[in-house]
Amino acid sequence: MIPEEGFVRPTESTPSIGKEDPGFSPRSFKIAIAILVAVLVLLFALLIHGYAALRKEHLISVRELSLSMFVARHGPLTASETGMLRPWMTFDYVNRIFGLPPDFLKTAFSIEDPSYPKLTLSGYAAERGFDEKEFLAAVQAAVAHKLSPSE
């Protein structure tokens, strides 16, 4: 059978490895493996540390299989979760995750930008010369007010 162009199958009868691979020795393999084992041990230690951090925040627990605790909840966010708002989020996304009407933020902030709602909070703040943190706080307050039980 003619091998495919550029694909030469190696055989056990390859010429002496000593001539072909002058840089190799069993010792060099052992050193490489030892270094990789050390790196793996370090990474596992970091993984355990990461798991401990997640467990401390009550986000995961293998023993209690508490992943299901948050797997089950995918509904709109509530007024107490407005702290999750970030400047990189778009108005469209904010309306969606809090289950707000599409024009709620447009009306609340009198936004006239034609790109609304495909516009980030930080982008709009920069465009209007607002302080990003203050604007984010104002959006949080508006969303919390809209979602509060008295509303």
Next chain:
Amino acid sequence: MDSFLSSLLSYLLIYRYAALGVFVYLGAIGAPLPVNAMLLALGAFAGQGYFNIWVSLGVAAAGNVAGDLTAYGITRRYGNTIVSFLRLRRLPFFDALEREVRSDAAFTIFLTRFGSMMSPVTNVLAGMAGVPFLVFLPSDAAGNVLEPFGFLWIGYAAGIYWKNFSDVADIIGAIVAVASVMFIIVRMQRRFLRRVRADKARI
């Protein structure tokens, strides 16, 4: 959260699947983008109903495969010219790695899809070693469906807490990458020792 990832997420929310495809493609050809963290966030967005998780998986897998095929295709076509120009043929370790990829191509390609930083390196080596396209594509596609699915699922499950899982997901990716390098080196060592023994027996 670093501002770079924030910018990526903003583009993702604005341009949706088009942005996802472009970012994953660039990540697959070796651009240093936080693709895994982005997939975690995407899983969370899907959980909130902002994206469809299956369309996201399809776009991510297609972007990954396209990126891998780009690197593989370029090195398969021009690899030898580049290697000769850079005189890499003189490095025995490079030759041995190339031989290793060639000798068990399908499994090596599939395995390295799970170690993010190993994937672009293997694509280049597979192209240089002349691994046939019909061996490269199925292994690459299979790995590229499973790998983003893992990140999307974690993000979907974690929801608004996806960022808390970002570091752990990166560590798991690094463990898989190191373990796959170790696996390849152990196989190289076995072949090396087998050939040394064969040489001795011949003498």
